[in-house]
Amino acid sequence: MGSVRDDVADLTAFQSWIAETSAELDEHAGHLTELDRAIGDGDHGTNMARGFGRCAELAGEEQFPSIDAYLKKVGMTLVSTVGGASGPLYGTFFLRFAGPLAATDDAGVHALAQGLRAGVDGIVARGKAEVGDKTMYDTFAPALEAFDAAAVAGSPVAECLRACAEAADSGRDSTEPLVARKGRASYLGERSAGHLDPGASSAALLLRAAARTLA
Amino acid sequence: MGSVRDDVADLTAFQSWIAETSAELDEHAGHLTELDRAIGDGDHGTNMARGFGRCAELAGEEQFPSIDAYLKKVGMTLVSTVGGASGPLYGTFFLRFAGPLAATDDAGVHALAQGLRAGVDGIVARGKAEVGDKTMYDTFAPALEAFDAAAVAGSPVAECLRACAEAADSGRDSTEPLVARKGRASYLGERSAGHLDPGASSAALLLRAAARTLA
Amino acid sequence: MKKLLNDPGRVVVESLAGLAAAHPDLLEVDLGQRVVRRRGGTRPGKVGVVSGGGSGHEPLHAGYVGVGMLDAACCGEVFTSPVPDQFVAAHHAADGGAGVVHVLKNYTGDLLNAEMAHDILRAQDVDALEVVVTDDDVAVLDSTFTAGRRGVGATVLVEKLVGAAAEEGRDLAACAALGREVNARSRSMGVALTSCTVPSAGVATFALADDEIELGIGIHGEPGRRRAPLQPAHDVAAALLAPVVEDLALRRGEAVVVLLNGMGGTPLIELYLMFHEVRSILHETRGVTVARSLVGNYITSLEMAGCSVTLLRADDEIVRLWDAPVATPGLRWGA
Amino acid sequence: MKKLLNDPGRVVVESLAGLAAAHPDLLEVDLGQRVVRRRGGTRPGKVGVVSGGGSGHEPLHAGYVGVGMLDAACCGEVFTSPVPDQFVAAHHAADGGAGVVHVLKNYTGDLLNAEMAHDILRAQDVDALEVVVTDDDVAVLDSTFTAGRRGVGATVLVEKLVGAAAEEGRDLAACAALGREVNARSRSMGVALTSCTVPSAGVATFALADDEIELGIGIHGEPGRRRAPLQPAHDVAAALLAPVVEDLALRRGEAVVVLLNGMGGTPLIELYLMFHEVRSILHETRGVTVARSLVGNYITSLEMAGCSVTLLRADDEIVRLWDAPVATPGLRWGA
Numbered sequence A, B: 001m002g003s004v005r006d007d008v009a010d011l012t013a014f015q016s017w018i019a020e021t022s023a024e025l026d027e028h029a030g031h032l033t034e035l036d037r038a039i040g041d042g043d044h045g046t047n048m049a050r051g052f053g054r055c056a057e058l059a060g061e062e063q064f065p066s067i068d069a070y071l072k073k074v075g076m077t078l079v080s081t082v083g084g085a086s087g088p089l090y091g092t093f094f095l096r097f098a099g100p101l102a103a104t105d106d107a108g109v110h111a112l113a114q115g116l117r118a119g120v121d122g123i124v125a126r127g128k129a130e131v132g133d134k135t136m137y138d139t140f141a142p143a144l145e146a147f148d149a150a151a152v153a154g155s156p157v158a159e160c161l162r163a164c165a166e167a168a169d170s171g172r173d174s175t176e177p178l179v180a181r182k183g184r185a186s187y188l189g190e191r192s193a194g195h196l197d198p199g200a201s202s203a204a205l206l207l208r209a210a211a212r213t214l215a
Numbered sequence C, D: 001m002k003k004l005l006n007d008p009g010r011v012v013v014e015s016l017a018g019l020a021a022a023h024p025d026l027l028e029v030d031l032g033q034r035v036v037r038r039r040g041g042t043r044p045g046k047v048g049v050v051s052g053g054g055s056g057h058e059p060l061h062a063g064y065v066g067v068g069m070l071d072a073a074c075c076g077e078v079f080t081s082p083v084p085d086q087f088v089a090a091h092h093a094a095d096g097g098a099g100v101v102h103v104l105k106n107y108t109g110d111l112l113n114a115e116m117a118h119d120i121l122r123a124q125d126v127d128a129l130e131v132v133v134t135d136d137d138v139a140v141l142d143s144t145f146t147a148g149r150r151g152v153g154a155t156v157l158v159e160k161l162v163g164a165a166a167e168e169g170r171d172l173a174a175c176a177a178l179g180r181e182v183n184a185r186s187r188s189m190g191v192a193l194t195s196c197t198v199p200s201a202g203v204a205t206f207a208l209a210d211d212e213i214e215l216g217i218g219i220h221g222e223p224g225r226r227r228a229p230l231q232p233a234h235d236v237a238a239a240l241l242a243p244v245v246e247d248l249a250l251r252r253g254e255a256v257v258v259l260l261n262g263m264g265g266t267p268l269i270e271l272y273l274m275f276h277e278v279r280s281i282l283h284e285t286r287g288v289t290v291a292r293s294l295v296g297n298y299i300t301s302l303e304m305a306g307c308s309v310t311l312l313r314a315d316d317e318i319v320r321l322w323d324a325p326v327a328t329p330g331l332r333w334g335a
């Protein structure tokens, strides 16, 4: 268990999270787009890489007074640059994530748990997805649960985030056999089964990057 | 050498010529079109098969009073059904072929030579091709010469036609290395070399059929 | 990928620059926002009509900006809905003081982005805003197990007819009600002979064998409902029409507006041939009359080969609005 | 071969049946002769304008029958010129007593069949007949070693402008002179990204590798002058424009009408993008102004992907005739 001082994420850590996610998306854009070609329209990788690429530039362009100001800007930037279904969903995730962090400069386990929950609730509020619909929520839902469970057990941030990322990966994998009921893949009916959901995959990538940067 | 009676072509023989040509074109339409795809627009086989197919039906539909009436009808039918460059050229060939045969019911060597010459002159009058331009005239010109030479030497019809058909084949083959100067293939410039001319190939097929049917 | 483009990331903006240059008499383009507006703006007091969506469906939507159709359109990336800012900008570009109708196609992305835009507009005290969502594609089951039917060909018809109604001076509620009515009276079904390639993806979205077609295709290169063997045009027309006619419950003696739409890569010679089949089946088998028709590339999926059929149950009023003048890059008559 | 058709031998007639059904207000079709005539016939005293050629170039020619353009068109098999009987029938269909201009594209087959038709017409004591032959394709050398330059994009411009002049009441000689003038002021160059497949042939006319384009392509799927590597749209535009601008000897300060034409399989998004490049090069590098433009599929080669650029040296009179109303399936404004 780290020291109290180490066990928090500051603005720089959040900026690293976004930078790391952007780098990962650049690397895996082709793969995400390929997943989207199979059961969607083949733009998810490009959309995400474009949006997070723009977000990654923010840190160098502007001084942010606080974590929540930064996350709000990330959310607004995603909303303004991603488009498609994922733009409003990821955008809302960050806009809502910012809320519980308004009062803090260093986000610890509790703040992160609150932010994560607010963000994921935002995705559900917008997209109305349930677990099993074969969407990004199939990644976020178990990831959030795992984070909370680890937090309740008193784990430090790093461990909470690791549990979260692992659950995210499992959540992503759980989408493969599913028949989609939300988004573009739902048009395919039974033929959507047998493919990973692109949004579930990009969400797992985002939460992996969190585990590497926020603690 | 056959008897005098055998050494003439009557209306039935001319009708067989057209029937035989049509059958051959049906069989080789794909090949002719392939040649036309290489240096033209890929319709020569279909055009010829359609036109001669229609001509082959004439004999069963109508009683013809004479060879020349039949050949005129064949020419008009080709003009009205083939289209493209080859329609007017082959049509004119038969329309003009009919002229010298106006007074005869049985075409012997002399009448055939005259008909052939008139037909080929008609092709030149329409198309203005010279030998070496890589057109059907490269088949017709040596074929006509060979027929005439055999006729002057006193050969019977069968032999004249055989010489004609053989020269036609050589004429066709002579087009392969040529750079086209007439018709659609001329657009290709140097790239037209190395391919047989489609019209030269169908002309050789027509004259082969003549050798099999007119004597 | 074989396309006439420079940089996959700049296809939309460079194409819009060409649209602007080609039609300076009809429209103006804000290349920054990728918003196209009618030249000279919306006539004061006229209801504005706005649409927007992903690019790759040209002439939809930007090509329908002009007299008698749209006042403004916003263009997303290829097959990606516009972002909220663009919808907001398009709204303001179309606002002539009598409110604005937003015509949206029923896709999650389009609806989510438009919703966020409408939140922003309401925060700006913009209340005179109506939304018409098209969802005419019978290939998709309209159930709680899907995102609902897709908006396809009916979108063109809604934009034309609502545009005509707005031009006549109908008010916001009436324009929106007409749009919903037109959508409710329309159904579509499409077929693909080939896939298409999203420029940024660089490879075809799906693969079809040389003897296969995909029935129930949408307009985003997304795979359809089922594969079928390549078949004569007559049979394809019958396969497209059957679910459309049934879902509309068309009865003998009724009349329709037909949109025989090309997906982008199918030449007119085939589209007219298909229209001949569609019309023959409607006339001879179904006893349905074609009141008006539109044959050509109107709502496309990049260079996909194939077509879709949209039927709109017609009445005198619809035909009258259909015949009203329209002057846009993509649809033009009477002006 | 993947096409929406029934029988390769019936493509043209079935497609014309669709054209007739889609545009009963504009035209009538004689399916036997495959001649399309303007609805109601040529106004007495107006010069008739006729065109004809092989099919597969839609909307050319049948799609340009209507007010302000053609009075009649005859349609050959795919890529095969019409037969003389068809030209004769089209002439009679277009004859309003003031003579008829025949617009022909410079191909051996078209000219030979038309010549035979004109022999027949003269034998019927028809003398008021003028022929305008288009030959604008700079990809072909106009020398005694070729059949002369091909007629391509300029054909659309000639048909539009001569149609407008005839509508205004100009006499036969003046209409023909205008047509020849417009052709003389026009040059074109095309590029193919893919070949096309003639329905009766069933296989592509030529083959191109995934990274190859064919420059100097015609409109019959015939191979062009040379292969080149796939390159950015900007470079393709420059390669097409250079020989056109030079052959026309365009000087800085001059104005042109631009036809940015799709070959059938290239979507509008790419055509507008190409138009943007063409216009930028003309403006910025050549100092040439675009007075009017047309972007879309106007003279096609079945489903071939690619485009062509036609420039017509403009003057006030040409622009005025260009702006005159036209109402045809393929080109329509002001009416």
Ligand SMILES: Nc1ncnc2c1ncn2[C@@H]1O[C@H](COP(=O)(O)OP(=O)(O)O)[C@@H](O)[C@H]1O
Pocket: A036, A040, A041, A043, A044, A047, A083, A084, A085, A086, A087, A089, A123, A126, A127, A128, A129, A134, A135, A136, A137, A182, A183, A184, A197, A198, A199, A200, C079, C080, C081, C108, C109, C110
């Ligand atoms: N209603 C929804 N709720 C949550 N996620 C959704 C919903 N609809 C779609 N998604 C997610 O969005 C992803 C697709 O994003 P993207 O390809 O960028 O947008 P589009 O489908 O508009 O092309 C899907 O893989 C899915 O995870």
Ligand SMILES: Nc1ncnc2c1ncn2[C@@H]1O[C@H](COP(=O)(O)OP(=O)(O)O)[C@@H](O)[C@H]1O
Pocket: B036, B040, B041, B043, B044, B047, B083, B084, B085, B086, B087, B089, B123, B126, B127, B128, B129, B134, B135, B136, B137, B182, B183, B184, B197, B198, B199, B200, D079, D080, D081, D108, D109, D110
């Ligand atoms: N001027 C001409 N004189 C003689 N033959 C010609 C001439 N032009 C073309 N041809 C012949 O016509 C043939 C092409 O016929 P076809 O494919 O039916 O017509 P098109 O070229 O109009 O498609 C060529 O192969 C050539 O033999």
Ligand SMILES: [Mg+2]
Pocket: A036, A040, A041, A042, A043, A044, A084, A184
């Ligand atoms: Mg997508």
Ligand SMILES: [Mg+2]
Pocket: B036, B040, B041, B042, B043, B044, B084
């Ligand atoms: Mg040919």
Ligand SMILES: [Mg+2]
Pocket: A041, A043, A084, A085, C054, C078, C079, C080, C081, C109
């Ligand atoms: Mg998308």
Ligand SMILES: [Mg+2]
Pocket: B041, B043, B084, B085, D054, D078, D079, D080, D081, D109
């Ligand atoms: Mg031909």
